[in-house]
Amino acid sequence: MDKLLTREQRLNALRQRTSTPVLIVGGGINGISTFRELALQGIPAILVEKGDWCQAASGALSRMIHGGLRYLETGEFTLVKESVTERDRLLKNAAHYVFPLRTTVPIDNLAGGLINATRRFLHLGDKPTRRGALLIKTGLSLYDIYTRQYGSMPKHQVRSEAATRERWPGFAPWVKYSASYYDAWISAPERLGFELIDDAEQACPEALAVNYLQLVSAEGETVMLQDALSGECFSLQPHVLVNAGGAWIDQLNQRVSPTSDLPKLIGGTKGSHLILNHPELLQMLDGEMVYFENQEGRVCIMFPWFGKVLVGSTDIRVDDPDAVVCEEDEKAYILESLRFVFPHIAVPDAAIVYTFCGVRPLPASDAKLNGQISRNHSLVLLPPDAQRAWSTLCLVGGKWTTFRQFGEEAADRVLRLLGEKRQLSSGDLPIGGGRDFPPPSGQNVWLAQLAERFAVPLPRVTQLAKRYGSRVLPLLALIQQHGEQPLQHHPAYSDVELRYLIEHEQVCQLEDLLVRRTSLAICGELTAPLVQEIATLLASTLGWNDTQRQQQLQRCCDNLARLHGLSNLNPTIFQEEARHVSNQ
Numbered sequence: 001m002d003k004l005l006t007r008e009q010r011l012n013a014l015r016q017r018t019s020t021p022v023l024i025v026g027g028g029i030n031g032i033s034t035f036r037e038l039a040l041q042g043i044p045a046i047l048v049e050k051g052d053w054c055q056a057a058s059g060a061l062s063r064m065i066h067g068g069l070r071y072l073e074t075g076e077f078t079l080v081k082e083s084v085t086e087r088d089r090l091l092k093n094a095a096h097y098v099f100p101l102r103t104t105v106p107i108d109n110l111a112g113g114l115i116n117a118t119r120r121f122l123h124l125g126d127k128p129t130r131r132g133a134l135l136i137k138t139g140l141s142l143y144d145i146y147t148r149q150y151g152s153m154p155k156h157q158v159r160s161e162a163a164t165r166e167r168w169p170g171f172a173p174w175v176k177y178s179a180s181y182y183d184a185w186i187s188a189p190e191r192l193g194f195e196l197i198d199d200a201e202q203a204c205p206e207a208l209a210v211n212y213l214q215l216v217s218a219e220g221e222t223v224m225l226q227d228a229l230s231g232e233c234f235s236l237q238p239h240v241l242v243n244a245g246g247a248w249i250d251q252l253n254q255r256v257s258p259t260s261d262l263p264k265l266i267g268g269t270k271g272s273h274l275i276l277n278h279p280e281l282l283q284m285l286d287g288e289m290v291y292f293e294n295q296e297g298r299v300c301i302m303f304p305w306f307g308k309v310l311v312g313s314t315d316i317r318v319d320d321p322d323a324v325v326c327e328e329d330e331k332a333y334i335l336e337s338l339r340f341v342f343p344h345i346a347v348p349d350a351a352i353v354y355t356f357c358g359v360r361p362l363p364a365s366d367a368k369l370n371g372q373i374s375r376n377h378s379l380v381l382l383p384p385d386a387q388r389a390w391s392t393l394c395l396v397g398g399k400w401t402t403f404r405q406f407g408e409e410a411a412d413r414v415l416r417l418l419g420e421k422r423q424l425s426s427g428d429l430p431i432g433g434g435r436d437f438p439p440p441s442g443q444n445v446w447l448a449q450l451a452e453r454f455a456v457p458l459p460r461v462t463q464l465a466k467r468y469g470s471r472v473l474p475l476l477a478l479i480q481q482h483g484e485q486p487l488q489h490h491p492a493y494s495d496v497e498l499r500y501l502i503e504h505e506q507v508c509q510l511e512d513l514l515v516r517r518t519s520l521a522i523c524g525e526l527t528a529p530l531v532q533e534i535a536t537l538l539a540s541t542l543g544w545n546d547t548q549r550q551q552q553l554q555r556c557c558d559n560l561a562r563l564h565g566l567s568n569l570n571p572t573i574f575q576e577e578a579r580h581v582s583n584q
Contacts, residue, residue: 004504010210011227014234017208020046021418023223023238025215025252027051028058030377030395031244032193033407035209036200038414040424044206046236047197048225050214052512054193056321057246059516060358061400062273062301062312064289065090065098065184067146068401070299072139079376079402084146086402087184088153089427094434096469097192100153101185101303103289104168106341107133107177133158133177140181156181170284172343185289185303188467189400190516194505195432195471212508218256221389229508240417242410243394247321247359253394257387265380265396267364272326272357273312274334275524281309281338281345294337302338306523308353311338318359325563326355353524355565363397377406379413391417433469454480463492467518475500489530493518495537502541510535510556521564528569531557 005013022038024031027049035047049055067084068076090098110133140156147153157180164171164178171178186192197209212228223241225234245252247268254262282304289303302311314330335347363378377398383391393413398406404426415422430437438446447465451458454476464472475497484494501507501517513534515521520530532553539549560566 019237021239024242026244027053028246029193029403030398030406032196033403034410036196037407037411039200039204039207047209048213049211052211054190057358059190060356063185065186065401069143072142081146082405083401086405094431096433096437097188098184098186101183101289103183103291105179106171106175106292108174136179153182170342211506238390240414241390241392243392246361249394264364266361268359270316270318270324270359271313272330274352275354276309276351277353278309278351292341294340300337321359324357326357354522433471436470489533499541510552531569
């Protein structure tokens with residue numbers, strides 16, 4: 001049976017706990033993965049996050065699940081091997097959200113970049129240069145070796161100029177060749193993060209995950225946690241504290257040990273992305289990703305995204321992870337990079353329907369170029385000292401593709417500190433809605449059976465299964481029992497569907513539902529009337545009064561404007577328009 005706890009029940013469970021073997025601070029993908037790995041071993045860990053799950057960098061990824069082709073050039077072969085292995089595990093274990101993605105690399109010369117690539121490989125230089133066909137083919141041939149040994153993707157192909165021009169007539173004149181290979185993409189990373197949490201709590205009923213709960217101080221044997229929504233404080237004595245704060249790792253260490261001389265662990269860089277509503281560009285991509293170097297040699301991407309196009313990204317060092325937004329100059333930079341490969345494509349401001357950015361928690365580095373900073377992960381153990389009685393394990397670096405491996409390594413380190421041993425591997429465990437999710441060849445039959453079993457029209461079953469995988473079954477049962485009413489301003493969603501998400505997936509704020517539990521925001525589908533409608537439904541479900549609803553609505557719209565460029569959702573404007581219409 002599902003472990004369904006309200007927020008108040010979760011907080012009450014926390015009130016009953018004065019100590020815990022493991023406290024994990026940080027609800028990004030690496031903290032979540034560590035929580036899951038420990039829960040699978042029967043460890044009743046507690047996971048807390050100051051905001052919502054996967055709210056920061058873990059919700060701002062490029063939506064790629066990739067083997068790390070460019071890491072070959074810096075000699076990080078172990079990372080490539082690990083990435084290819086974990087990519088293929090996700091294709092199998094999270095088949096409802098992770099899919100193969102054919103990728104094309106435009107190339108402008110035959111032999112360029114060989115000397116500088118050799119220098120970078122030997123760590124003798126870091127100057128960016130354009131890579132020629134021979135160099136890219138060499139890298140892809142190595143990539144194929146890893147793929148055949150650790151994965152299952154098709155081999156790469158290199159096209160001549162004529163073949164390239166035939167497939168990609170819109171490429172810039174400088175493109176002389178192209179190479180294609182396969183990686184993968186993820187459709188709902190924030191949802192997958194939540195499903196990992198849910199799986200963990202099902203595996204170990206004593207494990208507990210609470211969002212909007214922040215570590216505020218520590219002294220002696222005790223840490224203080226504060227509910228960001230109510231202000232209530234909780235004290236807890238951990239045996240091990242896992243710092244999975246991402247870009248905030250150093251800040252958290254200073255909060256725990258303010259007078260200690262701790263090493264700087266993070267040197268984060270900001271990556272911004274755009275979602276474009278551009279039918280011409282979407283048609284040109286025709287289901288493929290273009291992975292290219294812009295004018296300065298920085299790697300950029302673009303690929304289809306639910307009828308839109310995702311384009312990115314930037315790579316800018318930042319000191320304050322709380323202050324990052326996608327700036328106007330970053331938008332211009334990304335669009336200039338797009339025009340470099342597709343010079344005839346014009347992108348008006350109105351085509352940008354969503355922006356997002358996050359801070360990559362890269363290890364502190366003195367590298368001259370951000371692209372040269374390793375994307376690998378590491379563990380840093382801070383032993384107990386005069387200020388804290390527990391060991392602190394810091395999770396440094398990492399990337400989405402390898403979260404399972406990183407979580408496994410972190411959990412194994414924690415298990416050793418606890419004197420415990422691993423009982424179960426997660427390598428072949430399906431995740432959330434990937435459990436019992438059929439392969440493509442069997443999906444039509446499966447969907448038809450569900451439609452008949454629950455008496456729900458096949459198109460609706462197909463739509464919901466695409467969103468939730470096999471986790472659609474209890475939702476279909478609710479629809480069968482109670483029926484559903486489509487939303488007035490977005491009929492593809494219904495009242496029952498959204499109430500189910502609110503009640504079962506720790507939704508605390510309007511933004512949680514619009515940005516992370518659904519894809520409404522990132523797919524550019526939000527309108528002011530729709531946000532109003534969903535806010536009203538959320539308020540009735542959570543018992544908010546009208547003042548609370550209005551506060552939530554205003555806060556959400558402010559954040560959507562500031563963080564994602566959605567300035568057309570201001571509830572005040574909508575209310576004024578509604579009054580104007582009613583007065584006519």
